[in-house]
Amino acid sequence: MEQNQIRAYAAVHADEALRLTEELCRIPAPSGRERARAEFCKVWLERFGAQGVRIDAADNMVLELNAAGSDALTVLTAHTDTVFPDTEPMEVRREGGRLLCPGVGDDTANLAVLLLAARFLLEQGISPKHGLVIAANSGEEGLGNLRGCRRLMADYRGRVARMISFDGYYNRLWNKAVGSARYRVTVRTRGGHSFRDFGAPNAIAQLSELIGALYAIEPHWGPEGTVTTYNVGTVRGGTSVNTVAQEASMLYEYRSDEAAGLRGMEEAFSAVVEDFRAKGVEIKVESMGVRPCGEGVDRLAQKALSDWSEALLHRHTAGDIIVEPASTDCNIPLSQGIPAVSFGLCDGGGAHTRQEWIETASLETGLCIALETMLRFSE
Ligand SMILES: [Zn+2]
The missing domain is CATH 3.30.70.360 (Alpha-Beta Plaits)
Known part of the structure; x- marks a missing residue:
């Protein structure tokens, strides 16, 4: 896939990424009550031809692409839950070049962009060589205790080669578990x-x-x-x-x-x-x-994944990429010896505050990053 084909798809679908982010923002999803968002994601993907999408016991939405029989799966995730306890729809508003809503960047926009990138694979009929598992997972925040990711890693035990969780902003790369x-x-x-x-x-x-x-x-x-x-x-x-x-x-x-x-x-x-x-x-x-912390991860494999991700983020964004340890869904695969990194598909600020916002223009860049990631691990 040429870079300019990726950029063209992203340019055409950037506005849709924005609208999908808004729609998802309106579905309340405090940790432990993410099911409605997962159901929405399932229905949305099925509209574009996804087959066999399931909601598992931990309220994860899971789409497998050519995953059966593979023991070198790539798992791509974005979490559905937000830190806000609200169970009534929250106000979403556009202001200048920004989209504002509690939870918009952490992690709703990343989830929307992940869905749009998955739709590209569905529409192109791409069958990932070693299988992909695309998940909208639950329980990343606070007392969610990584419930969704624990379930995913248990269901695919022994079959996962790497996990990338799309979380935070695209100028940050988390490559070590706290x-x-x-x-x-x-x-x-x-x-x-x-x-x-x-x-x-x-x-x-x-x-x-x-x-x-x-x-x-x-x-x-x-x-x-x-x-x-x-x-x-x-x-x-x-x-x-x-x-x-x-x-x-x-x-x-x-x-x-x-x-x-x-x-x-x-x-x-x-x-x-x-x-x-x-x-x-x-x-x-x-x-x-x-x-848990990371333990028993192959150092070279982890470094390769981290270096590849950092170069990817540099290719699509200006400025520095902050590489640091963090506490995320990646703690679970890393604790099981599976290479994993986390980075975002948008730019914004105010995560975990009610003033949270993203730059609307950043979604197009994020979509390029997601597409390139998906295509790289479909080879
Ligand atoms: Zn998050």
Whole structure:
């Protein structure tokens, strides 16, 4: 396929990409409630001749192209869910050269462009040599805990050669997984009256001590250059100003770009909790989700995929490409030793805010990038 054929298709279909983005934006899809968007994608692809499109148990929409029998599949995804809890359609508006709507860039526009690129393969009757799996997947954001991608990787276990998730903007390439673990930690005491029971254990004071101990952890595991962090994100508790607090809780997470960093944090965190328990503090630890790090990925294969993607983005866009680690759907394939990268098919800003926007003109560029990716992995 010639570059100018790709550019011609993108130019002709850029306006449609914009309208499709608007349509998808209007279908609310908070994590855990993505099914309506997945159904829409299925019907849309079937209009252009897609066969055997399915919605799986995790609410992923899945289109296979010549995938049967292949064990060198390329999986191309964009996620359907947004961080916004809204279940009523959100307002979409055009303003100047921009399209504004919560979730428009993360990840609705990328999903629309993925669909339009898939339609090109359908219309051209292209049968990808080693098979493609094109998915509108669920559960990428926050507490979605990568539900959709976990399902995909389980369904195609042992058959996936690489995954590319279209997410974010096209001046960014995420080629390494940042893994994380999140917890709700609750401390409980008998409590009492602030004056009469003074001296009785106070849950807020105990949790504060626990937090102090956790912040004394020095993350030093993993190979040179490993970045490991932790954070207490929220704290709540207590009953009133004159009550010895009976309960206090926090949301706590740690992250690392190396599996050794996550393991080190897990041990250090447990050691602090056990230490407090041994002193008689009642602590409940609940897991709020785990995102694994990459492990066992062939370095050369990962580098080849990353380098190819970076060159692709440079060919179609101006300016620098920021290459960095991130926490995305790619954590799942990377944790299973499967090469994976993530980059966007649009340009914009304000992801995860209600002021989120994309440059409407960027969709044409994004469509070129998606088409070239699809054709490259159809060879
Ligand atoms: Zn996203």
